[in-house]
Amino acid sequence: MDDSLIESSDLSLARKSVIPGEGFFIPDSLEESQEEQAAAEALDGASVAVVADPDADGLACVALIRELYGDDPPADGGDDADAPDTAEDDSSDTESDLSLDAVVEDAPGRVSHDVALVPAGPHDLEDGIEYVAEYGTEGIDLFVCDLCPDRYEYVEDELDAAVETADTVRWFDHHQWEDDVAAAVRDAGAELVVGDSDEECSADVALRSLDHDFPRHYTELAAVTRDHDLWIREDPRSDDLADFSYWSDAEEYVDTVMRHGPDLPEEVVEFIEEQRVEKEALIRRAVDRADVREIGPWTVGVTYGRCSQNEVAEAMREKGADASVVVKPAGSASIRGTDEFERCHEVARQVNGGGHPKAAGCKPDIYDDMLDYANHWTTRGAVTKQVILDAFRELVPEDVADGEPTDSDGDQ
Structure with missing residues (x-):
């Protein structure tokens, strides 16, 4: 297929509004292969793994866990700022035509973290857990954040394998869990903590569950993340976090909020505002x-x-x-x-x-x-x-x- 047929940057808004982004047209087999390779590289040598939804809530959990284990962001900028993001994201279907290269100069290559991030959505949660079981080192600590299986059988085999590999398995979430699914996850050997979905986001759950004296900007990060995730919308910074988590690479987002909490640096805010011009136009079309x-x-x-x-x-x-x-x-x-x-x-x-x-x-x-x-x-x-x-x-x-x-x- 001609690449230009799925390239979105030159499409009119009228057409862009009604067809999927480029990621949709990538075969699942190719995307899964790329995700598996990325997971294997991230897990190589890591002592901790976090399988998390790569939205603002899930990534805030990653930031908290990296802080807990003293896994600091690189001093010279974020990871993988120039990495392409081709996944269809259900949380915000606007597709960026810009890159964070516009706001992060001389971005370094992938930086190895002792706390490895394995991104996973609700429909590929089992894959993320399986990658940890297969590529994680024996005795690794596993966290699963901001994800809920609809049925236990969807993750049964993968979770059993991960429990065999990992020293500990802890699961933080705030979605609506069926009682039998929660019981089965706990019986498998995971420490599951589920917050009240009307009161807490997953970052709140992680913050109160992790035994650590977190700096204040992490407490604020959880509060502002909750403001958007529960659709409270009383803090204007929450929309910035949600949009930045979508338009940036996951590692870049985590590194940024570890440094700044919910108060994003000026160059990132400018990047978000530039992206929102198209976002608002697509919203208007959908509303109309x-x-x-x-x-x-x-x-x-x-x-x-x-x-x-x-x-x-x-x-x-x-x-x-x-x-x-x-x-x-x-x-x-x-x-x-x-x-x-x-x-x-x-x-x-x-x-x-x-x-x-x-x-x-x-x-x-x-x-x-x-x-x-x-x-x-x-x-x-x-x-x-x-x-x-x-x-x-x-x-x-x-x-x-x-x-x-x-x-x-x-x-x-």
């Missing part, structure tokens, strides 16, 4: 494309596009939506709730996902070939929308559902 459905007692906003879903959901909430669904070009979707709807995780679990009562994600298992994806892009996610809206209907009380009209999709 939104539709509203009445499902039982709830008003549900639904839209499609490559965008930052939290801001889009907030705009739909301001227009009266009790819950919002943002369907992404890559096939996944984000579900956001309000005080009037705190069952997002129940919706997501019906369609191959999970999360929190007010914030969840999923990717319906409806894509059999590229023709299905082509239909997804040209119809602006019509089938995915319908599947998720049907999941909302499953939650409607019977006395309310009787006589409820069937919705139809007509988004443009």
